[in-house]
Amino acid sequence: MAMTMVEKILAAHSGRNSVKPGEIVTAEVDLVLGNDITAPVAIREFEKIGVDKVFDADKIALVPDHFTPNKDINSAEQSRVLRDFAREQQLENYFEIGEMGIEHCLLPEQGLVRPGEIIIGADSHTCTYGALGALATGVGSTDMAAAMASGQAWFKVPETMKFVFQGELPDWVGGKDLILQVIGDIGVDGALYRSMEFTGETIASLSLAGRMTIANMAIEAGGKCGLIAPDQKTREYLEGRTTAEYTEYFSDPGADYFEVREYDVSQLEPQVAFPHLPENTRGISEVGEIAIDQAVIGSCTNGRLEDLRLAAEILDGRKRHSEVRLLVFPGTQQIYRQALAEGIIDTLIAAGAAVSTPTCGPCLGGHMGVLAAGERAIATTNRNFVGRMGHPESEVYLANPAVAAASAVAGRIISPGEVV
Amino acid sequence: MNIKGKAWKYGNDIDTDVIIPARYLNTSDPEELTRHCLEDLDSNFVDKMSKGDLIVAGENFGCGSSREHAPLAIKAAGVSAVIASSFARIFYRNALNIGLPILECPEAVENISQGDEVQVEIAAGLITNLSKNQEYQAVAFPDFMQKLIQAGGLINYLREQAGEGNVSL
Ligand code: SF4
Numbered sequence: 001m002a003m004t005m006v007e008k009i010l011a012a013h014s015g016r017n018s019v020k021p022g023e024i025v026t027a028e029v030d031l032v033l034g035n036d037i038t039a040p041v042a043i044r045e046f047e048k049i050g051v052d053k054v055f056d057a058d059k060i061a062l063v064p065d066h067f068t069p070n071k072d073i074n075s076a077e078q079s080r081v082l083r084d085f086a087r088e089q090q091l092e093n094y095f096e097i098g099e100m101g102i103e104h105c106l107l108p109e110q111g112l113v114r115p116g117e118i119i120i121g122a123d124s125h126t127c128t129y130g131a132l133g134a135l136a137t138g139v140g141s142t143d144m145a146a147a148m149a150s151g152q153a154w155f156k157v158p159e160t161m162k163f164v165f166q167g168e169l170p171d172w173v174g175g176k177d178l179i180l181q182v183i184g185d186i187g188v189d190g191a192l193y194r195s196m197e198f199t200g201e202t203i204a205s206l207s208l209a210g211r212m213t214i215a216n217m218a219i220e221a222g223g224k225c226g227l228i229a230p231d232q233k234t235r236e237y238l239e240g241r242t243t244a245e246y247t248e249y250f251s252d253p254g255a256d257y258f259e260v261r262e263y264d265v266s267q268l269e270p271q272v273a274f275p276h277l278p279e280n281t282r283g284i285s286e287v288g289e290i291a292i293d294q295a296v297i298g299s300c301t302n303g304r305l306e307d308l309r310l311a312a313e314i315l316d317g318r319k320r321h322s323e324v325r326l327l328v329f330p331g332t333q334q335i336y337r338q339a340l341a342e343g344i345i346d347t348l349i350a351a352g353a354a355v356s357t358p359t360c361g362p363c364l365g366g367h368m369g370v371l372a373a374g375e376r377a378i379a380t381t382n383r384n385f386v387g388r389m390g391h392p393e394s395e396v397y398l399a400n401p402a403v404a405a406a407s408a409v410a411g412r413i414i415s416p417g418e419v420v
Numbered sequence: 421m422n423i424k425g426k427a428w429k430y431g432n433d434i435d436t437d438v439i440i441p442a443r444y445l446n447t448s449d450p451e452e453l454t455r456h457c458l459e460d461l462d463s464n465f466v467d468k469m470s471k472g473d474l475i476v477a478g479e480n481f482g483c484g485s486s487r488e489h490a491p492l493a494i495k496a497a498g499v500s501a502v503i504a505s506s507f508a509r510i511f512y513r514n515a516l517n518i519g520l521p522i523l524e525c526p527e528a529v530e531n532i533s534q535g536d537e538v539q540v541e542i543a544a545g546l547i548t549n550l551s552k553n554q555e556y557q558a559v560a561f562p563d564f565m566q567k568l569i570q571a572g573g574l575i576n577y578l579r580e581q582a583g584e585g586n587v588s589l
Contacts (some may be wrong), residue, residue: 024562024564037448037486037487037489038443038486040448041488043446044448045575048579049575049578050579051578051582066442066445071446072446074447076508078447078448121486122488123486124486124510125487138510139510139513140487140488140491140513140514140517140518141488141511141514142514142518142573142575143514143517143574144573145574146574149578149587150586150587150588151588152588152589153589154589164502189480189506191510192480192508219510222480222508224509241422257479267436269424276474287527364485365441365442366436366443366445367440383437385435385437386438386461387437387438392441392460401518
């Protein structure tokens with residue numbers, strides 16, 4: 001029977017030859033992830049189950065990245081729950097402050113996610129790892145607890161939507177713009193319960209960083225996961241990061257898709273998502289006059305080295321607008337160090353940026369850059385819901401790092417081409 | 421299980437950031453979370469509602485983050501069930517896993533108005549609008565989910581096996 005990648009991965013992990021959309025299967029998972037918001041709840045639930053040990057101390061990753069370095073006493077208590085549990089269970093993959101990065105930048109970098117695996121994380125952007133050809137999906141804390149005890153999770157086999165991209169990317173257009181275009185097209189529930197598969201020559205031309213930006217936002221269309229088939233670039237990315245064996249899965253030519261959508265990207269402009277949903281997208285030329293108070297560059301969507309390089313390219317020799325705060329938060333310590341070595345951080349600081357240690361802080365209005373009532377930010381993050389970055393009357397516009405950097409210089413949302 | 425209460429009606433794409441804003445997620449205490457339930461959507465919701473009331477909303481309820489604090493806050497506030505045209509996937513899992521009754525029923529959403537008295541028979545998925553004298557049938561749960569619901573959520577389901585050593589789903 002012809003199957004899609006995601007169907008093959010689910011079949012292989014549930015001991016079956018084939019699965020069909022709609023079936024419910026119990027699958028073995030390869031990695032279980034939690035953070036300082038979701039894992040404390042999961043640990044509380046785990047303790048209720050009545051088993052002493054996690055199913056495999058090497059297959060659980062705990063990353064305190066949301067309210068860390070801890071912003072207050074409550075969040076310090078939350079982080080302590082993780083730390084204590086990690087020590088008690090002798091977890092291999094607990095990342096203390098100083099090693100910690102934003103989870104979805106950190107895990108691929110550390111070689112903890114590989115093609116063909118099933119990864120569940122108590123964080124909705126776990127879907128990021130689909131960029132490496134894994135079935136990675138967000139779950140809640142109770143699912144995380146159950147998986148820590150059993151090594152398993154239940155799944156409804158999703159239908160798959162295929163997105164084919166052809167054409168060469170114009171200047172200042174990248175993975176972020178491809179996925180914003182898709183979300184603008186199908187809406188925030190356009191892929192509800194479904195798997196998204198991204199393919200075509202444009203995807204092949206993208207680095208793993210650009211691919212991760214795309215897979216990261218599958219959830220913003222309601223998707224269960226967003227997969228990109230592994231290729232030579234994937235293998236090169238994994239080299240030196242992992243020695244574990246993995247299996248690559250590819251969709252069969254005759255596989256059944258719920259829908260196939262094709263895009264020619266050769267004329268695509270940078271995209272901007274207006275408040276308060278990621279589906280409110282417009283091309284940069286249609287944005288109009290939108291003054292901003294803050295520009296935020298970073299997050300699990302666009303906090304990788306390539307993203308910082310791009311921002312630095314625009315900010316080199318320029319200054320942030322006097323009325324704009326510019327915040328940059330690299331995804332991991334490794335990215336931070338590399339950016340230092342390349343002189344990127346110096347360029348950013350010279351441009352007037354406040355550069356922070358890796359943290360989710362500003363992305364979810366947690367700390368280090370919260371917006372006041374009526375303030376407006378342009379951000380390279382993935383969500384612009386009401387109150388996402390602070391006051392419920394503040395506004396967030398989503399865009400790629402080049403647009404965010406250019407806007408920081410201009411003081412309003414602007415095309416990078418108008419600044420450089 | 422039978423439920424009866426007043427309907428609180430909301431629109432499409434009610435996201436987890438308005439159900440429980442991230443600024444309150446430095447704790448996971450349900451009582452604490454409850455105080456801020458739906459705060460950024462309907463600031464006095466928790467004061468206005470009575471225990472047993474229902475939330476009725478449109479498409480994609482609970483979209484956004486995976487925070488289980490969202491269904492936990494709703495449940496702890498005393499909301500007896502959420503009826504929506506559709507649910508975001510992670511919210512759907514989380515609600516089932518923690519035992520918050522949810523029903524997918526576009527017809528009910530279309531017909532129930534703010535303030536209607538609504539009764540629900542969870543097992544049968546039958547929704548009765550007492551104010552308008554109408555009945556609606558919600559989408560049935562697959563067998564596996566019925567088992568979870570009967571056990572009172574995923575943790576109870578696993579706990580039943582823990583005595584025997586290794587647990588599995
Ligand atoms: S950077 Fe933002 S979206 Fe990504 S994991 Fe952190 S809070 Fe979530």
